[in-house]
Amino acid sequence: MGAGAPASTRGGWFAGLKILLWPRPGERLLPAVSAVLLAASFPPLHPLILPFVGLVPMAVWVQGLPSGSEGRRAVVRGATVFGAVYFGILFYWILVALIWFSKLAILAFLGSWLALTGVGVLFAWMLHRAVHEVRVPLWLALPVTWTAAEWFRAHLPDTLAFPWLGLGSSLSGFPELIGVAEIIGARGLTFWLALVNGLIASLVLSVRVGRGWRRQGSIVAVVVVLPVAWSVWRANTLEMRPLGRVAVVQPNIPEHIKLDESVGLDSTFVSLDRLMPRLSPGSVGLVVMPEVTFPTYLRHADAADVVTRVQGYSREVGAPVLAGSFGHEFLDDGTFIPYNSAFLVEPQGLTDFQYDKRYLVPMVERVPLLPRRWLPTLQNFGTYGRGEGWPLAEVGDHLYGVLICYESTYAEAARSFRREGADALLNITNDAWYGREPLYSRTTALWQHPAHMVLRAIENRVGVARAANTGISLFVDPVGRVYNATSLFEADIRIDTVYTTDIVTFYVKYGDLVGNGAALAALLLTLASFWLARGAPRLGTPQNR
Numbered sequence: 001m002g003a004g005a006p007a008s009t010r011g012g013w014f015a016g017l018k019i020l021l022w023p024r025p026g027e028r029l030l031p032a033v034s035a036v037l038l039a040a041s042f043p044p045l046h047p048l049i050l051p052f053v054g055l056v057p058m059a060v061w062v063q064g065l066p067s068g069s070e071g072r073r074a075v076v077r078g079a080t081v082f083g084a085v086y087f088g089i090l091f092y093w094i095l096v097a098l099i100w101f102s103k104l105a106i107l108a109f110l111g112s113w114l115a116l117t118g119v120g121v122l123f124a125w126m127l128h129r130a131v132h133e134v135r136v137p138l139w140l141a142l143p144v145t146w147t148a149a150e151w152f153r154a155h156l157p158d159t160l161a162f163p164w165l166g167l168g169s170s171l172s173g174f175p176e177l178i179g180v181a182e183i184i185g186a187r188g189l190t191f192w193l194a195l196v197n198g199l200i201a202s203l204v205l206s207v208r209v210g211r212g213w214r215r216q217g218s219i220v221a222v223v224v225v226l227p228v229a230w231s232v233w234r235a236n237t238l239e240m241r242p243l244g245r246v247a248v249v250q251p252n253i254p255e256h257i258k259l260d261e262s263v264g265l266d267s268t269f270v271s272l273d274r275l276m277p278r279l280s281p282g283s284v285g286l287v288v289m290p291e292v293t294f295p296t297y298l299r300h301a302d303a304a305d306v307v308t309r310v311q312g313y314s315r316e317v318g319a320p321v322l323a324g325s326f327g328h329e330f331l332d333d334g335t336f337i338p339y340n341s342a343f344l345v346e347p348q349g350l351t352d353f354q355y356d357k358r359y360l361v362p363m364v365e366r367v368p369l370l371p372r373r374w375l376p377t378l379q380n381f382g383t384y385g386r387g388e389g390w391p392l393a394e395v396g397d398h399l400y401g402v403l404i405c406y407e408s409t410y411a412e413a414a415r416s417f418r419r420e421g422a423d424a425l426l427n428i429t430n431d432a433w434y435g436r437e438p439l440y441s442r443t444t445a446l447w448q449h450p451a452h453m454v455l456r457a458i459e460n461r462v463g464v465a466r467a468a469n470t471g472i473s474l475f476v477d478p479v480g481r482v483y484n485a486t487s488l489f490e491a492d493i494r495i496d497t498v499y500t501t502d503i504v505t506f507y508v509k510y511g512d513l514v515g516n517g518a519a520l521a522a523l524l525l526t527l528a529s530f531w532l533a534r535g536a537p538r539l540g541t542p543q544n545r
Contacts, residue, residue, distance in 0.1 A: 027078040031124075034058035035085035041170040042090065044447035051170040052196045052224070058082055059142050059201035062124060067132035068533075075128040076121055083120020088113055090165060093443030097434045100256070100441075108363060116153070116162070123149035126522050133529035138205070141525070142198035147191045148522030151515040154410075159362040163409045165448055166190050172451040175480025179231030179238075181458040182505040186411055187515035189455075196224055235479045238461070240499040243398055243424050244285040247317075248467040248475070249275060251293065252491040255432035258469075264295045269309060275493045281318045284495055286395045289323035290469040291340070291405050291430040298325035298343050298350065307350050315347040320395055324404065324428045327356050329385060337385035340365060342402045342428060344393050353394070356387025357404040359413060390420045398423045403456070405429040408449065411512065414456040418508050423500045427453050427466040437489040446472065446488060454480045459507045463498040 037054035040047070061078060065071040094112055098105035123145050130141035146167070154163035168189030171178045181189055203216045251271040258264040272289075279287070294310070296303045303325075314321045327341035339356040360366040365384040392399040401417025401424075408414075408427050417425060427450075434445035450472050453464045457476040464476035473492070474485035477499045484496045 028081050030057040030061035031078040031082035032085050035082045039086050039089035043451045046170055046173045051193045055197035056201045062127050063138050075124050079121040079124030083117035087116035093445040097443050119149050119153050126526055129529035130525045133532050134525050139198035139202045143191045143194035144518050144521050146194040147518035150190055151519040158368040159360050159366045160368045167193050169451050169455055172454040175454055176235040177228050177231050179234040180227045182461055182507055184514050185459055185507045185512050186455040187512050191514050240478050240501055243498045243500045246465045246498045247279055247284045247287045247495045248465050248473045249289045250473045250486050250492045252470050261295045271491050276313050278493050279317045284319050286319055287321045288426050288465055288467040290467045291324035291428045293323040294325040297328050310345045311349055314345050321345045339385050355391050355402045358387045359407045359410050361406050390416045392422055400424055400426050403427045408452040414460055415508055418460040424463045424498050430469040432470045461501045461503045461505050463500050465498050
């Protein structure tokens, strides 16, 4: 493992922390290589091969560590490198995108980066204990612990949860190959990918010690090919039906303009007045506009003129308009709770439909854990209310579930809408936060965010229409194929048919069985590792499994 610990003469807490966290020679390269390979697996690159091998260097390294406290300290140090590099590359955009609006973006990024690095350490620590204390084969321990760590990240309390880009979403560019998500969900894809990584890592270790590789290689091939073959067959035989013609509108209003309510509204209407005439009367059954298209409280009397203008668009097109705006709820003390909401406007006026966003962006929309009353001066920052229920937008004979922005990362949200009877999903979002028009200011989040809707379409076997303020607006069919997508930072409007199926998938019926099972299994393995570390008999050997 390389050089020894720092000299004890340095003493103090700093020296102790350095001993625990500062990586030594031999504890940096393989974790860092894994981190880079995995980070490169996601949009906008997402090459097909990397998700299947990205965890292999990390797994081989953990397998080679000693057992006991020495190995556990080493795995924490190496996993700190892994987590810092992996999540630093994946989520650098938190800093780059938000620094335009506030220097607090530095703290937001550092806090998120440290917390996510901790998730990486948790994964490796659980993996080490499972392999070296419980003697679980590496090929099995890796998918259980990686999936459990991903599950943990998505189930932190309040708005601390952050399910963005699970490993399964790395294959969103190849939807025909991941149709099994309708059975096992996106987190099941994560387990499958990690299982393949674990099998390949075990194969590498066997070859290293001169053992035969043909049998293990055959197992790897079977585990890869069977789900892919079924998915390809499913993509070619899935029966879809057209639901209706939908228009998605992309006004392309920069965020620094939207933040000024009056200027933002004026700019929005200027853009819409240019775009909406492209829709001939009767050409579509629904018009979808982005999140907070109209930065005003749409049901308030002061917004009557805004409603009238949107009503005019609806009348001219002959179809309802679904758009994002602010909802509100008055409290007994005279204050009110703002909501990030979606509304439906018909030629006759504003309808009763209102969906209030349930999964809120940490800090920006809701400060996690703190009671709202503690932040009375931040009325429009960090104090948004959380919506209740899963209301569906009824348009003609069709029902639509609405996911607002970040909710696309929550598989449970889309599943809940489907269980309520949604025929298709609408995703309205304002991705202007993730970059500006100059190439140097664009971040990978602009491609990462829409990738989630591919998984939501497959899990639920429904179509998707996505309207994004600055792009990418697009459509997704129930197979997960993206079509008629817009370019970034161009005012545009696209019309296309949204498709659906009559299938209620296994995932819709039973939910995230794989993720929940992996989380429970990891917990039991960790508890068993503590028991076995006290001297209980162990089974097997940890080497080269």
